[in-house]
Amino acid sequence: MARQAVRSTPAPAEHAATEDLPAYRTKAEVATDVVRRAILSGDLTPGELLTVVSLAERFDLTHMPLREARARCAPLARADEGGVLRARDRGGRSGRAGHEEARRCRLRRARGPPAPDGPRARCATHGRLLGPHETVPRAHLCRGAVTAAPRGGRSRARADAPLPSRLRARPRPRCRGAARALGDLSRAPRRRSRQGRASRTCARRDRGERGPYPAGHERRSSLMASGPLATLRVLEIASRGPGPFAAMLLADMGADVLRIDRPDPVNSESPPEFDVLNRGRRSAMIDLKKSAGVATLLRLVERADVLMEGFRPGVAERLGFGPDVCAGRNPRLVFGRVTGWGQDGPYAAMAGHDIDYIALTGVLSAIGGTGSAPVPPLNLVGDYAGGAIFAFGLLCAVLEARDSGRGQIVDTAMVDTTSLLAAHVHALIAAGHWRSERGTNLLDGGAPFYSVYETVDGRFMAVGALEEKFYDELVRRLGLRDLPPRGDRANWPALRQRFATAFGARTQREWTAIFDGSDACVAPILSFDEAAAHPHNVARGTFTEFASVRQPAPAPRLSRTPTRVRSAPPLPGQHTSEVLADWGYAPGEIDDLRRAGAIR
Structure with a gap:
């Protein structure tokens, strides 16, 4: 808009709001003063529809200055008393006068009918509303406060959306000039430096800053640049079992996981290039x-969100x-510790493996047939289910640290996680529905309708017809009649014999064809190769x-930020120089560490 100095003309008597104007003003400033004084004097009735055409006819001014005047005067009106609200037809409604400290801003409206409670109740209940030059990040809105615009348009806050009382708004990019004129933008916009990237890097090094990237802005690997956990940086001290599995889950979701391998490699059952736990x-x-x-590790810790280790209690402290x-x-920093026995207790310093941990929890005693070991x-139960719970605990601590600014220790023990997995069994014990004898309960193979049966070709079928309607479908497809009631445990041996005889008359392939597509809850027991095909x-x-x-x-599957395998398992130390550079080390520092034998 061109700024033109004009001499203001006396307004008619009915427009007293234009009196005492300065002799020389721009057209926009003249229009602003006219509209402002009309609001302050009450000449504009609250709730009155204001369009550019009506304002131009009323005050004998042109359209363009009035558009800017309406935007400048909007914060003077109080939204909780019918203040100025910009409509979709670029009109507005006038409001009553308010003090500067009592300004209220409007909410960006979505298409559809207005909110039934109106801006007054919403403002009083949920805090201030958004101004004409403000927008709010989606993350700062309450649940259900955003409605997506059709065909990829900008999402808007719903007119009836609940807003948090401490709403943090920011100026819209295209409205910074008007926002500064209204006082909604406190500081001037940041200007891009004319200094090139190389010059800025040299200047940082001259000031003693480490690496080519400032803290918090390091270059990330292109392999880790997407996914729901793309902003998470994890240091994994190489270990076995639950630690690598938890790190794999985080990496599958996009976290930038750096595995710290030791010169004495951790024993593994498979060569490094085939160990998919390290992918x-x-x-x-x-x-x-x-x-x-x-x-070196402590410098990496300064820029990490999580550190994971699986040493026995006290080893990390002794190493420093x-x-x-x-x-x-x-x-x-979230400090994750995963062990079999935990950080305390009589067994804390003992060695152990998965079978030992699940044995001490009682879970192993429930797996197997009657009269057998x-x-x-x-x-799977101790190590890998425990690793999944370990990853869950780490993410819980990360979320809390981003709110509080303080990390914490995540102590994950296989005895704890295995016991947690058996929570349902403990509920059955408390209710008196679980027997200590193995293979005599509903879910341990004791029930004939929740068990495994051999087919004529030496293969097996798994049956899990717990519900009555599924059990009826099982019996019908087996071709059995006149069976005793299944609710009486005394009938279970007879039922098992009838089912075993029926399944032993056909091959696994034949039974698979019979039960495919049914609700009998029957499936063939496959090998790993057969399962993949x-x-x-x-x-x-x-x-x-x-x-x-x-x-x-990778699992689970996310609809908007899909997961994928991002890279093959690395060889130990394959990316040492690359990752240290990405995490803030200068080339000379990397060479010094290599000569000192600290890295390889």
Whole structure:
């Protein structure tokens, strides 16, 4: 809009709001004073529709200055008393006068009818409303406060949306000039420096700053640049079992996980390139038995969100990077510790494995047949279910640290997580519905309708027809009649014999064809190779192939930020120089650490 100095003309008598204006003003300033004084004097009736055309006819002014005048005068009106609200037709409604400290701003309205409570009740209940030059990030709105615009348009806050009392608004990018004129923008916009990237890097190094990137703005690996956890930086001290599994879950969701391998590698059942538990992350080899190596780790801690370790209690403290030392470097750091027995207790310093932990919790005693020894369920219950709970605890602590600014220790023990998994069994024990004898209960294979049966070809079928309607479907497809009631435990042996005889008359393939598509809750027991080729798993993409290695696909699946396998398992120390540079180390510092033997 061109700014033109004009001599204001005397207003008619009925427009007293234009009296005593300065002799020379711009058109926009003249229009602003006219509208402002009309609001302050009450000449504009509260709730009166204000359009540019009506204002121009009323005050004998042109349209363009009046548009700016209406925007400048909007904060003077009190929204809780019918203040000026910009309508979709670029009109507005006048409001009563208010003091500067009592300003209220309008909410960005979505299409549809207005809120039934009106701006007055909403303002009094949920805090101030948004101004004509303000917008709010979606994360700052309450649940259900945003309605998505159709066809990819900008999302808007609903007119009846509950807003938090401490609403943090920011000026809209296209309205910064008007926002500064109204006092809604306290400081001038930041201007881009004309200094080039190389010059800025050299200037930072001259000031003694570390690395080519300032703290908090380090370059991230392109492999870790997407996913729901893309802003999370994790340091994983190499370990076995639950630790790598938890780190894999975080990496699958986009976290930038840096695995710290030691010169004496952790024993693994498979070569490093096939160990899918280490997928999706990079590896740096740091000797934590040397002071320079520990100092390197502590510098990485300064820029990390999480540190994960699986040592026995006290080992990290003896090496020099215990929770207290790390908290001194980074108060927001979440220090994750995963062990079998926990950080305290009589068994805390003892060695152990999955089978020992689930044995001490009572879970192993419930797995197996009647009269036979307990059967270990691989190492899924203790190690890997525990690793999933470990990852859950880490994310809980990270969310809390982002609110409080303070990290904490996450103590995960396999005895704790295994006991937690058996919560349902403990509920059955409390209700008197669980027997201590193995293989005699509803869910441990004791019930004939929740068990495993052999087919004529030596394969097996799994039956889980717990509900009555599913049980009826099972009996019908088996072709059985005149069965005793299943509710009486005394009839279970007879039912089991009838089911075993029926399943033993056909092959697994035949029974699979009979039960496919039914609600009988029957499925064939497959090997790992057969499971990867099953049509349902193929259709779902349950398994994927990456770097010529078949492996389970990331889970769960997110609709808007899908997960994927981001990289193959690294060799120990494969990315040492690369990741140290990304985390803020200068090339000369990396060379010094390598000569000192702290990294490899």
